[in-house]
Amino acid sequence: MKIYIVTDSEGLSGVSSSSYISEEKGRPDLIAESRKLLAAEINACVEGCVRGGATEIVVRDGHGGGQNVTRAMIDGRADLIGGQTPGVLLADLEGSAGLILLGYHAMAGTPGAVCEHTMSSKTWQNVWINGRKTGEIGICAYVAGEHGVPVIMVSGDDKACAEAAEWLPEAVTCQVKKGFSCDGARIPAPEKSLSLITAKAEEAVRKAARCPLLKAASPVTMRLELVSRNRTPVNPAYRILDARTWELTQETVEKAFFFNL
């Protein structure tokens, strides 16, 4: 049984603010710390997947440019995908029995959520897919659904877990911290969050076959509201709603997100 883990860093247990993860605004000592935390959470999750019955595990380092952990930091029972994979969100996802979203965060605008944003905190305000406001949990679940893979587990703060429960009621949620603001959280001892991740991953893998796919009706209309001015697209495929809001219709969620990139 193949299990695919995609990581983000905002939802890691020890990460209480963007100072731990932002390339531009981050503190180098805290960024180094978050990379160790990421490796520890990945390895705790791999252990749980093996206990649950996984025989092939792929880890996609998904935050920023996808180079947050090195091969040497990751459990030898998993393969690691880092760097760029043009045109696809989750390379080599095909054939997976389940997708785990590890270290994820709530969608842009969620009150009290650590590092809340959707895709880009600098340039993107809100995203809707077929009229429903969607965060990265939903986007990943839709894309995985298009590849026939269900999301079986989501880890992050309490707000990310609540969002996962709303979007993916059959998926296992794993709360590893409590958010107070975009830049504030209550963090448990690492042993607690790591053993919780292992236990939840095992549970999720065991019940993977019972998790449904999240499917967006095709064609898919993505609406994007930007933060920044002067970025209105000129390609006629986009319907311009106002200077900072436009829509694009494509066959799939994945094609809409990778259009023109």
Ligand SMILES: [Zn+2]
């Ligand atoms: Zn991220």
